[in-house]
Amino acid sequence: MKARTNTFLGAAALAAGALLLSGCSAITGSGEAAAAGPDLPIDDEISTTVDTTLTELLPSAIAEKGRLDIAVDIPFPPMAMYDDSNRAIGFDPELGRLLGQKLGIDVSLNKQAFDSVIPSLQAGKNDIIMSGMNDTPERQETVSFIDYTHGGFAILVPAGNPDGITTQTDLCGMTVSVQKATVQGDLLRATECGSDPVVVTELPSDLDAQTALRAGKSDAYVADAVVAEYVAATTDDGDAFDVVRDPENPAGFNPVYSGIGVLKAETELIDAIQQALQALIDEGTYQQVLERNNIGAYAVDSAEVNQGSDQ
Template identity: 45%
Template sequence: MKTRTLIALMGASVLALTGCSASETQTEQLTSGVDEAAKAAVPQEIRDAGVINVAVDYPYPPFEYQDDAGEITGLDIDLAYAIGEKLDIPVQINKQPFDSVVASLQANKNDIILSGMNDTLERQEVLDFVEYLHAGFAIAVPAGNPEGISDELDLCGLTISSQKASTSGDILRDLSEECTSAGKAEIQIHELATTNDGQTAVQAGNADAFIGDAPIMEYLVATAGDGSTFELVDFADAPKGFEPVYTGVGVLKDEGLTEALTLAMQSIEADGTYDALLEKHDLKQYRVESIDVNLAEK
């Protein structure tokens, strides 16, 4: 373990906390500055602690990943900094395995989740989500699409990899039930720890395809082998990916941070930072109509 400090510009001091990567400090202001209403809504306990701890599981590009210089970057990292600026409080990015991000909030290790987390009704039993993306799921296959996958039911009988504890695993289980209902073979679901593991499984021939959030799959296809290793299955009627869901900043219910985060994110939208960051990370097509809370459909 190394010490990592990622501090929002508006914070007055540098706090060294235990993290899992090299130390760095934000030097560029992203937003128009402090939002007084959002700042006033920060619970006193958080204000007294002097930092907001953010649970992030990387690599998960373009949300969070290490660039060529080894620095952590991505949409979620920028949003964390921007939230810190609006709330006038430093933020600490803590690497946390995705399957334990909620538990890390419950154990008071982290305060919020910014890790490309999809809003689901099941997760809403514990968390509030301040939504910032609306995207579906996409399927990456080896270049040339050797299995001839053209729709979801073409996955029947195949081995498909996905990230453990992610919504994509639930999607596969639902599709597998559709397969068996149609008299076809069930999907062999290969759930792995990280998106990189899922990619490797396909490249090694241990899986026929890899499913994940559309932004992740697009990035994978564009960058792996300089764009020559994978291709996306084209769903012409689903430009945002099939079965679109909302992605949001996760925070425990009744912890008092939901209002502050919502006001901060709405201020980030109002001053143009939100659109600028989406453009920076090539995610404009997944913009939400407006920042809101808990939009998963009942």
């Protein structure tokens, strides 16, 4: 993360009706399509239903505005990206739509550069952040996190795992590609290998690191677990790479929490989002969105706040 089931259209239409009955504005959406109507799940996206008891938890200012403004850094697959019709998809946009449905309020998914997502809350431009943001003590000085994933770093190898890599120490003596200036590079260099250390190849971008593995210039590639899962599932229809799964580290190496950011003073909104996320966890739609985006292994069991302070 950044240290930085199929549902039919009929279900979405029912949800839209529920939103209208709950008195929500129907003038917002994501991007330039904001005036076209509520931003709801479509086609095979996961859908849910409104819980009016949760709607009552929303702060009056947001209820009066009639929408929840969500800061999303796009693209950052599989957390957020655009489809062929320029619709925001991925874990964050799809979970954001579900939260809106559950709370009975429209959502506006607003593209925001990652380094400006917190200032956008402080300026009143957005209400919450859904952008794969790590829950850290430093960030908790400004925002509180409703944690929604727990994952670390993962090792990607060629399909079939020809070198039989099973854990981090198996990388000793091998060449591993990573994106330049990432924590992964530091962790690999610190691997206890004796006289046969990991040979770390740092490249300008994450895509460059993937390409090095595909071209045989590295034996493995290391990245955030959720990114590695996505790359393995989507490259050559899932036939190019395998993710190394270490039984001792099921959520990846050095796992951290990531979550939905809300200004720490907005206690009512924090409570509303936490309870809405818990409702999605309880009904199973949260897990469906994770699995739809190939990151089902990084689920949280419950919607907790600021677990990053315990890491």
